Amino acid sequence: VKTETITAFAKRFNLSRSTLLYYDRIGLLKPGGKSDTGYRLYNEADAERMQRIDTFRKAGLSLKAIKEIMATNADDSVEVALEHRLACLNEEMADLKAQQHLVVQLLQRRGRNPRQHGVDVFQWVKMLEEAGMDEQARRRWHMSFERDAPEAHDQFLKSLGLSDTEVAEIRGLSSGDWAGDEPE
Amino acid sequence: VKTETITAFAKRFNLSRSTLLYYDRIGLLKPGGKSDTGYRLYNEADAERMQRIDTFRKAGLSLKAIKEIMATNADDSVEVALEHRLACLNEEMADLKAQQHLVVQLLQRRGRNPRQHGVDVFQWVKMLEEAGMDEQARRRWHMSFERDAPEAHDQFLKSLGLSDTEVAEIRGLSSGDWAGDEPE
DNA sequence: GTCACCTTGACGTTGCGTAATTGTGA
DNA sequence: CTCACAATTACGCAACGTCAAGGTGA
Numbered sequence: 001v002k003t004e005t006i007t008a009f010a011k012r013f014n015l016s017r018s019t020l021l022y023y024d025r026i027g028l029l030k031p032g033g034k035s036d037t038g039y040r041l042y043n044e045a046d047a048e049r050m051q052r053i054d055t056f057r058k059a060g061l062s063l064k065a066i067k068e069i070m071a072t073n074a075d076d077s078v079e080v081a082l083e084h085r086l087a088c089l090n091e092e093m094a095d096l097k098a099q100q101h102l103v104v105q106l107l108q109r110r111g112r113n114p115r116q117h118g119v120d121v122f123q124w125v126k127m128l129e130e131a132g133m134d135e136q137a138r139r140r141w142h143m144s145f146e147r148d149a150p151e152a153h154d155q156f157l158k159s160l161g162l163s164d165t166e167v168a169e170i171r172g173l174s175s176g177d178w179a180g181d182e183p184e
Numbered sequence: 185v186k187t188e189t190i191t192a193f194a195k196r197f198n199l200s201r202s203t204l205l206y207y208d209r210i211g212l213l214k215p216g217g218k219s220d221t222g223y224r225l226y227n228e229a230d231a232e233r234m235q236r237i238d239t240f241r242k243a244g245l246s247l248k249a250i251k252e253i254m255a256t257n258a259d260d261s262v263e264v265a266l267e268h269r270l271a272c273l274n275e276e277m278a279d280l281k282a283q284q285h286l287v288v289q290l291l292q293r294r295g296r297n298p299r300q301h302g303v304d305v306f307q308w309v310k311m312l313e314e315a316g317m318d319e320q321a322r323r324r325w326h327m328s329f330e331r332d333a334p335e336a337h338d339q340f341l342k343s344l345g346l347s348d349t350e351v352a353e354i355r356g357l358s359s360g361d362w363a364g365d366e367p368e
Numbered sequence: 369g370t371c372a373c374c375t376t377g378a379c380g381t382t383g384c385g386t387a388a389t390t391g392t393g394a
Numbered sequence: 395c396t397c398a399c400a401a402t403t404a405c406g407c408a409a410c411g412t413c414a415a416g417g418t419g420a
Contacts (some may be wrong), residue, residue, distance in 0.1 A: 005373080005374075006373095006374075007373075007374085016410080016411080017374095018410065018411060018412080019409085019410065019411090021375095021376090021410095022409070022410060022411095026409095029356045035418095037374080037417080037418060037419090038374080038375060038376095038417090039373090039374055039375080039418085040375090042373085056288075058403075059284045059287070059288055060281070060284060061288060062408075062409090063408080064408090065288075065292070068292075068311055069291060069292060076343070077339055077340075077343045078340060078343045078344075080336075080339070080341045081333075081336040081337070081340035081343065082290055082340070082388090083291070084288055084333050084336040085329055085332065085333055085337075085340075086284065086287045086291075087285055088332040088333050089280055089283055089284050089287065089332075090284075092280055092332075093277065093280050093281075093284070096277050096280070097244070097275055097277075099273055100243045100244065100270065100273050100274075100277070103243070103269055103273065104240075104243055104245060104270070105267055106266055107253060107263065107267070107270075108204055108249070108253060109253075109264050111192070114382095127241065133395095140322055145269055148269065148272035148273075148276075149269055149272050151266075152264075152265040152268040152269055153265070153269075153358075155261055155264070155265045156261075156262060156269075157275050158267035159260075159261050159262045159265065160240070189399080189400075190399095190400075191399075191400085200384080200385080201400095202384065202386080203383080203384065203385095205384095205401090205402090206383070206384060210383095219392095219400095221391080221392060221393090221400080221401090222391090222392095222400080222401065223392085223399095223400055223401080224401090246382075247382080247383070248382090257381090279408085280392060
């Protein structure tokens with residue numbers, strides 16, 4: 001049987017070692033076995049259990065609640081469907097959280113550069129890229145910004161010093177590249 | 185000037201008294217004034233500050249981070265636009281969280297009724313209603329369930345004992361009322 | 369023997385909730 | 395006088411992070 005030590009297992013699920021130690025302590029996820037020297041060894045069954053735990057965690061359930069669910073559950077098709085649905089919701093939430101994170105980053109940077117009152121488009125794009133946003137992500141950002149809060153979007157773009165026509169383009173009232181690529 | 189005591193103020197923002205006490209202690213939101221007997225008195229300026237705090241909190245920021253942002257921020261139009269955007273994102277998140285909550289409730293109830301293996305539509309609808317879901321909400325639920333995970337949706341509905349035609353109707357491949365109202 | 373890994377504690381952190389004890393005001 | 399409010403102080407909680415003091419193995 002294939003087994004992993006705690007740190008390797010943690011990395012697979014993007015968790016920290018101490019998190020797994022904690023889960024072991026509270027009895028949420030005990031490793032399948034231990035080496036003769038006391039090292040925790042996690043197997044594939046543990047991985048599956050961990051996967052489900054992860055889903056529930058992302059849904060905001062407490063560890064205690066998760067423990068209870070996992071204890072009483074014989075997984076028939078209803079559970080499977082619901083858990084699938086839950087996983088989808090979690091993905092959508094992750095998307096939104098990423099956007100939130102971005103907005104917050106922008107606000108924080110503004111706070112830390114109080115003297116820089118007039119920022120231009122290029123600086124903003126640079127900041128967005130540093131924050132891990134590529135062009136496609138920027139397009140999506142503008143689309144949902146426009147959908148949710150068109151006038152705030154307009155105000156925001158104008159505050160960057162863009163002309164009315166440029167603003168209109170970005171807001172989707174026209175088409176074509178913007179953001180400094182092929183300014184033609 | 186209009187002022188409120190702590191509990192009244194807390195209710196307006198759906199917070200607990202102790203939360204406000206805590207915010208005062210850490211210097212995040214000090215009341216505008218105090219009565220001669222030491223009662224905290226909150227005014228409209230406090231309310232506006234609280235509103236912003238709430239927005240940032242819903243975005244998942246730590247109280248410390250919020251404090252820093254609010255300290256350095258002179259609010260020009262960029263901040264206003266970004267904060268507006270943030271508020272929108274928070275609303276969307278709240279929607280998704282409500283859905284998550286629902287799914288979780290359903291899973292938990294299943295866990296607590298392990299003997300009830302075959303549940304029918306009526307029981308489900310009853311459970312959904314107990315969870316605070318009206319018919320309109322149920323429609324929305326099915327629409328997004330179908331959009332995100334059509335085959336899980338199908339599986340789920342069939343597991344409730346619905347016929348293929350009924351399933352098709354609910355999934356939007358047809359139209360009309362379902363869920364037991366006016367069964368013809 | 370070195371070094372990166374593992375072990376079990378114990379204590380620190382955040383954002384409050386709760387309980388105890390006491391003062392205020394209609 | 396009573397009763398719902400206010401105050402402060404203090405301890406408790408989840409879900410970890412972190413640090414200490416030591417074993418393990420390539």
